[in-house]
Amino acid sequence: MDFEPTEEQKLLKANVREFMDREIIPFVNDYERKYRPLPNDMAIDMIKKLAPLGYTGGMVSPEWGGEGMKFISYGVLMEELGRAWGSLAIMIVVHHGGALDLSRTGNDEQKKKYLPLLISGEVIASGAITEPNAGSSNREMETTILADGDYYIVNGTKTWITNGGVSDFCAVVGYTDKSKGTEGISRIIVDGRESPFESRELPKLGFRCCPTAELIFGDCRVPKKNLVGREGTGYEATMVVFLFPRTMIGMLSTGLAQAAIDEAVKYAQERRQFGRPIAKFQLVQQMLAEMVVETEAIRLLAYKACHLLDKGRICFMEGSAIKFFGSETAVRVCSKAMEILGAYGISEEYPLERYFRDARTLLPPDGTNQIQRLIVGREVLGMPAFV
Numbered sequence: 464m465d466f467e468p469t470e471e472q473k474l475l476k477a478n479v480r481e482f483m484d485r486e487i488i489p490f491v492n493d494y495e496r497k498y499r500p501l502p503n504d505m506a507i508d509m510i511k512k513l514a515p516l517g518y519t520g521g522m523v524s525p526e527w528g529g530e531g532m533k534f535i536s537y538g539v540l541m542e543e544l545g546r547a548w549g550s551l552a553i554m555i556v557v558h559h560g561g562a563l564d565l566s567r568t569g570n571d572e573q574k575k576k577y578l579p580l581l582i583s584g585e586v587i588a589s590g591a592i593t594e595p596n597a598g599s600s601n602r603e604m605e606t607t608i609l610a611d612g613d614y615y616i617v618n619g620t621k622t623w624i625t626n627g628g629v630s631d632f633c634a635v636v637g638y639t640d641k642s643k644g645t646e647g648i649s650r651i652i653v654d655g656r657e658s659p660f661e662s663r664e665l666p667k668l669g670f671r672c673c674p675t676a677e678l679i680f681g682d683c684r685v686p687k688k689n690l691v692g693r694e695g696t697g698y699e700a701t702m703v704v705f706l707f708p709r710t711m712i713g714m715l716s717t718g719l720a721q722a723a724i725d726e727a728v729k730y731a732q733e734r735r736q737f738g739r740p741i742a743k744f745q746l747v748q749q750m751l752a753e754m755v756v757e758t759e760a761i762r763l764l765a766y767k768a769c770h771l772l773d774k775g776r777i778c779f780m781e782g783s784a785i786k787f788f789g790s791e792t793a794v795r796v797c798s799k800a801m802e803i804l805g806a807y808g809i810s811e812e813y814p815l816e817r818y819f820r821d822a823r824t825l826l827p828p829d830g831t832n833q834i835q836r837l838i839v840g841r842e843v844l845g846m847p848a849f850v
């Protein structure tokens with residue numbers, strides 16, 4: 464067991480942090496106040512800005528234009544982006560997740576067509592599973608993907624789709640054959656430039672600059688060659704795909720919690736009450752001690768999940784554990800940091816209220832935290848509590 468990052472990982476972290484401090488953090492407060500969400504051209508520009516650092520295609524294999532990064536190194540990238548800007552981090556989790564998934568499960572023609580565009584950030588990826596009537600129970604989805612000559616016709620409404628309104632590469636999950644249950648679920652790439660669909664933006668508590676939309680597919684004609692894998696393989700593939708975003712939500716949560724700690728430490732050292740810095744009060748130190756220990760715990764759990772994934776393990780338990788424990792810890796840590804700032808904790812002049820809103824917004828995506836607990840329970844007991 465070695466908890467020491469390699470020299471390469473230390474360098475990566477230092478370089479990325481320096482980039483974030485210089486190129487991203489100075490604009491975040493202003494953008495978060497002005498845009499709900501970022502206009503499309505700005506969202507694309509932001510993603511393109513991160514491309515040279517490996518954010519858009521880092522884990523894609525070099526054969527397909529990526530860098531062949533390991534989960535641990537990508538985790539370093541995500542922790543630092545989470546510390547800098549939650550809205551951009553969640554956009555990147557979904558975008559890079561889409562590129563990585565395509566590189567693993569797409570065919571050569573699909574990879575040739577889309578991976579260069581996704582890695583350069585010319586085209587933004589999204590993944591559409593959730594529907595108005597099918598959230599946790601996603602197998603109850605109503606979207607259909609029905610064959611019609613050389614095309615599939617997609618009909619249905621997807622909701623809460625990250626990057627939805629700005630995405631021209633949407634991996635839509637739906638039934639090609641409802642009679643087969645989950646074995647009738649398939650995935651298809653809907654390219655908005657060739658197969659247009661409608662979108663409606665959904666304003667939300669946190670990640671305000673990140674576009675999140677309802678997508679409406681009405682008789683949307685999609686070429687048959689856009690089907691990912693064979694018909695009926697979409698459900699199982701989607702369950703495995705979730706491991707990337709769940710683990711990265713753990714890394715993002717770690718970055719958010721760390722940002723809150725940094726802000727609280729600075730404030731506690733500077734703010735004076737009763738003739739001394741508030742950092743000298745034991746109750747303030749208690750809050751900080753708990754924040755630091757809890758954040759270190761999620762950091763270790765998140766990197767452990769990355770380590771297992773690098774070893775090729777389909778670690779459903781660790782992926783779900785870090786998703787719920789990471790996001791809930793980030794909420795607690797951000798909340799305590801706000802307490803340390805007194806009234807200024809809730810002021811828009813400080814970033815803590817944003818960190819808190821962003822952390823809270825991490826609870827539902829990629830499966831609610833109740834569902835994550837049920838997955839951990841299933842892995843421990845060998846019996847699912849949900850059908």
Ligand SMILES: Cc1cc2nc3c(=O)[nH]c(=O)nc-3n(C[C@H](O)[C@H](O)[C@H](O)COP(=O)(O)OP(=O)(O)OC[C@H]3O[C@@H](n4cnc5c(N)ncnc54)[C@H](O)[C@@H]3O)c2cc1C
Nearest residue numbers: 590591592593598599623624625827828829830831833849
């Ligand atoms: C910021 C954000 C980004 C998102 N991005 C995407 C995206 O890119 N693509 C996408 O497809 N979806 C996305 N989602 C949707 C997300 O995956 C769903 O919100 C989530 O799966 C839960 O569905 P729901 O909101 O309909 O809640 P519901 O399923 O209706 O759940 C409501 C409550 O009931 C509980 N519950 C439900 N079933 C059970 C059970 N069996 N046992 C115990 N409790 C249960 C839930 O835990 C929750 O507390 C996003 C959501 C958010 C907030």
